[in-house]
Amino acid sequence: MSEFILNVIHRPEMVPEYSATVTGHGKEEDIGDKKLLTESLDIFRTQQRLAHENGLKVTIHMTYAALFNKEAVEIAKHDHETYGDEIALSLLGLPCEEFREKYKTKDFCIWMFSIEDKKRIVDDVFGKFHDIFGFYPESTGSYYMDADLTNYIKEAYPSVKCAIATCWEEGPKAYHTCNNSWYTLFDGGPWAPWIPSKQNTHAPAADESEDSGIVAIPHLSRDLLACYDGNGSNFGTHPQNVLRGMIYDTKTWEFPYLYNLIDQYRAQEKYNNGYAYNMMFVGPGWMNKMGRWEAPYELLLKSYSDGCKYYGDLKKAGRLTDMTMSEFADYYRKKKTYTEPECALWRDILYGSDKQVFWYTDPYMRAGVSMDQGGAVFDLRPYAAKLKWEVGIGTKHVQDASYPFLIQEKYRAGYFTHYAGEGTIRSAKLSYRGEEVDLCLCRTKAHFSQEGSTRILTLDPVTIEFSDLKVTLQTKEYFEEGRGSIRIERTILNMSRPDASVELNEYMTACYGTTEYPEDMSGILLRCEGAEEKAISYEYRCREESLTGASAVSAVIPAIETKVSMTASDTALGYIKEGYAFSPMFTLGYKKNITDKEVFSTWLRLEKAD
Amino acid sequence: MAQAGKGRLNYRCPSCFMRDLDIDMFYDKEKDEYYCIRCQYTGNEKDVLARNEMVRTRYGAMNKRYTRFDFD
Numbered sequence: 001m002s003e004f005i006l007n008v009i010h011r012p013e014m015v016p017e018y019s020a021t022v023t024g025h026g027k028e029e030d031i032g033d034k035k036l037l038t039e040s041l042d043i044f045r046t047q048q049r050l051a052h053e054n055g056l057k058v059t060i061h062m063t064y065a066a067l068f069n070k071e072a073v074e075i076a077k078h079d080h081e082t083y084g085d086e087i088a089l090s091l092l093g094l095p096c097e098e099f100r101e102k103y104k105t106k107d108f109c110i111w112m113f114s115i116e117d118k119k120r121i122v123d124d125v126f127g128k129f130h131d132i133f134g135f136y137p138e139s140t141g142s143y144y145m146d147a148d149l150t151n152y153i154k155e156a157y158p159s160v161k162c163a164i165a166t167c168w169e170e171g172p173k174a175y176h177t178c179n180n181s182w183y184t185l186f187d188g189g190p191w192a193p194w195i196p197s198k199q200n201t202h203a204p205a206a207d208e209s210e211d212s213g214i215v216a217i218p219h220l221s222r223d224l225l226a227c228y229d230g231n232g233s234n235f236g237t238h239p240q241n242v243l244r245g246m247i248y249d250t251k252t253w254e255f256p257y258l259y260n261l262i263d264q265y266r267a268q269e270k271y272n273n274g275y276a277y278n279m280m281f282v283g284p285g286w287m288n289k290m291g292r293w294e295a296p297y298e299l300l301l302k303s304y305s306d307g308c309k310y311y312g313d314l315k316k317a318g319r320l321t322d323m324t325m326s327e328f329a330d331y332y333r334k335k336k337t338y339t340e341p342e343c344a345l346w347r348d349i350l351y352g353s354d355k356q357v358f359w360y361t362d363p364y365m366r367a368g369v370s371m372d373q374g375g376a377v378f379d380l381r382p383y384a385a386k387l388k389w390e391v392g393i394g395t396k397h398v399q400d401a402s403y404p405f406l407i408q409e410k411y412r413a414g415y416f417t418h419y420a421g422e423g424t425i426r427s428a429k430l431s432y433r434g435e436e437v438d439l440c441l442c443r444t445k446a447h448f449s450q451e452g453s454t455r456i457l458t459l460d461p462v463t464i465e466f467s468d469l470k471v472t473l474q475t476k477e478y479f480e481e482g483r484g485s486i487r488i489e490r491t492i493l494n495m496s497r498p499d500a501s502v503e504l505n506e507y508m509t510a511c512y513g514t515t516e517y518p519e520d521m522s523g524i525l526l527r528c529e530g531a532e533e534k535a536i537s538y539e540y541r542c543r544e545e546s547l548t549g550a551s552a553v554s555a556v557i558p559a560i561e562t563k564v565s566m567t568a569s570d571t572a573l574g575y576i577k578e579g580y581a582f583s584p585m586f587t588l589g590y591k592k593n594i595t596d597k598e599v600f601s602t603w604l605r606l607e608k609a610d
Numbered sequence: 611m612a613q614a615g616k617g618r619l620n621y622r623c624p625s626c627f628m629r630d631l632d633i634d635m636f637y638d639k640e641k642d643e644y645y646c647i648r649c650q651y652t653g654n655e656k657d658v659l660a661r662n663e664m665v666r667t668r669y670g671a672m673n674k675r676y677t678r679f680d681f682d
Contacts, residue, residue, distance in 0.1 A: 294662060
C-alpha cells in the first residue's frame with residue numbers, strides 16, 4: 001500500500017526574519033515593536049485556521065520569543081486540545097528583547113553559535129518550554145542542526161525524537177541569490193527524512209551505533225532539479241517559494257507548479273517501497289499585510305489557502321496522511337531500516353525541458369545521475385567517511401556546514417569546460433579511429449527497478465555515430481544497498497560493423513570541496529593497485545600512470561578522510577591522472593577495447609580513509 | 611533631493627533576478643522610478659512589471675499541469 005505523509009509546521013515567530021529589511025525599512029530597529037508582535041500573531045492565527053479548515057494537523061514550533069507571549073502560548077494549548085496539534089520547540093526565532101539582553105548578540109542561527117553557547121541556549125529554551133507547558137518537547141528544529149548540537153539535545157532532553165535538520169541544497173546558491181548576505185551554507189544533505197548519524201548530520205546512520213536518536217526531516221520539500229541549479233527558496237513546498245520565484249500567472253494568480261511539485265513527490269512512492277513524504281513549514285514573515293516582493297497580501301493569503309486546500313483535498317480523497325512530527329518519527333522508525341536508501345527519479349516540471357535526474361541517498365553516499373548526460377554521475381557526496389565537521393564560532397567552519405563533494409557539476413564544471421582543463425563528472429568515452437564521443441552528449445531516459453536490495457536504473461539505449469560506424473549502447477546502473485558502491489554496466493547492443501572494436505574509457509574526474517572555489521589538492525594519493533603498484537602524490541604536475549589488469553584505481557583524499565576507487569569486471573587498463581593548477585582535478589579510469597554484444601562493468605566505491 | 615525609500619511593494623530588480631539575484635529595489639519619488647543599487651537597472655512600475663513577465667519566459671512549463679512524472 002502506498003502512503004504519502006505530510007508534516008505541516010507553523011512557527012509563531014514574534015519578530016519575523018524579514019521584518020528588519022521589509023516592514024521595518026526606514027525605521028530604527030525596535031525588536032519589541034507591539035504592532036509587529038500583534039501582526040505576527042494574527043498571521044499565525046490565520047495560518048492555523050487555514051490548516052485546520054482543511055482538516056490538517058499542525059506541529060506548532062514555539063519560538064523562544066513566543067514562549068514569552070501569553071497569547072501565543074494560549075493558542076498553542078487550545079489548538080493542541082482541539083485539533084491534536086503537537087506543541088514543539090523551534091530553535092529558529094530566537095531574536096527578541098529577552099534573548100538580546102541575555103546573550104548580547106544579534107546571531108540567530110543556532111548552528112553558528114559556539115558549542116558552549118549552543119548548550120546554554122538549548123538549556124534556556126528547553127527549560128523555558130518546560131516551565132510553560134510542563135513537559136519537554138518531542139520535536140525541534142532549525143534550518144540546520146549540526147551533529148554536536150543534536151547529540152547534546154538528545155543527551156540532555158531524550159524526549160526529542162524528531163527535528164528539522166537541513167534544507168536541501170541551501171548553500172552557495174542561496175548565498176549568492178541573497179547578494180552574499182544570507183549565510184545558510186549547507187549543501188549536500190538528504191532531501192527526504194533520514195536518521196542522522198552522530199558524526200555528521202547530513203550522513204545517515206548506518207546502524208544503531210551511529211544513530212543520533214532522532215528522525216530528521218528536511219526544511220520543505222524542494223524541487224530536485226530546479227534547486228540544484230537555482231535558488232532553493234524559489235522551488236519548494238512553501239507557497240511563498242513559488243511566489244518568490246515568480247512562478248504564477250499574474251492575471252489569474254494560479255500556480256500549477258506547486259501542485260506539480262507536490263504530485264511529483266507523491267510519485268516517489270514507486271521508488272521507496274510505497275512511501276513518499278512532504279513537508280510545509282511556514283513562519284509569519286512572508287505573509288505580512290504590506291505584501292511580500294511583488295505579491296500583495298491578498299495573493300499571499302490565497303497562496304497559503306490554496307496550498308492547504310490542495311493537501312486537505314488529497315487527505316479527503318484518502319491519498320494523504322497528515323501527521324505531527326513526533327507521530328512521523330514513530331512511523332518512520334517502523335517503516336525504514338538504516339541501510340534502506342531514499343531514491344528519487346525526478347523530471348523537470350518547470351522549464352519544459354523533459355530533463356530527468358535520479359537521486360540516491362544511503363548511509364554511504366549521496367549521488368545524482370543525469371539522464372540528459374547519458375547517465376553520468378554529476379554529484380557525489382562520500383557519506384562513507386562520516387566526516388566529523390564541527391560548525392559554529394570557535395570551529396574551523398563558522399558558517400560552512402555543507403557535506404563535501406567529490407563531484408559537483410555546477411561548482412566544478414561537469415562535462416563542459418572553457419578552453420582548458422576538466423570538470424567533475426563520472427562518465428565514459430568511446431573512441432574509434434581517432435574520433436571520441438563522451439556519453440555526456442547522449443540524452444536519454446531511465447526506468448527504475450529493484451532486485452532484492454539493489455536499485456537499478458535502466459537507461460534507454462543510445463547510438464553513437466562515428467564517421468563509418470554506429471554503436472548502440474545501453475547503460476544500467478546498480479545501487480547496492482549497504483555497499484557504498486555504484487556499478488555501471490555498459491552493453492554493446494549493436495555495431496553497424498560486427499567485427500569492429502571500440503575503446504571504452506570509463507572515467508571519474510573529481511576533486512573535493514564545498515563551494516565553487518578550488519581547495520588544496522596537495523597530498524592526495526592516486527594509485528593503480530595490483531601486482532605492480534603505481535602511485536602519484538598530488539603536486540599539480542599533470543602526471544599519468546597506468547597498469548594493465550589493475551585490481552583497482554583509487555584516490556585517498558586526506559582532507560575529507562575519503563577513499564574513492566574504481567574496479568572493473570574484466571581485465572582492463574587502469575589509469576590515474578593528476579591535474580594541474582588550472583585544472584585542479586584527478587581522474588581515475590579504466591580503458592578496454594570492446595566489441596559487439598560485449599558487456600563491461602565498473603564499480604565506483606566509497607570508503608572512509610584510514 | 612530627498613532620500614529614496616521602498617515603493618508600494620518590494621519590487622525586486624528584474625535584471626538581477628534573471629541572473630538569480632534577489633535584490634529589492636529602492637524608489638525615487640522625484641523621478642517616479644525604481645532603481646537597483648547592484649546593477650544599472652532603472653524603471654517605473656509599468657516597466658518593472660513588464661520585465662517580470664520576461665523573467666517568467668524561462669519557465670516554459672509554468673502553466674502546465676503534469677499528470678505523469680516518469681517516462682515508462
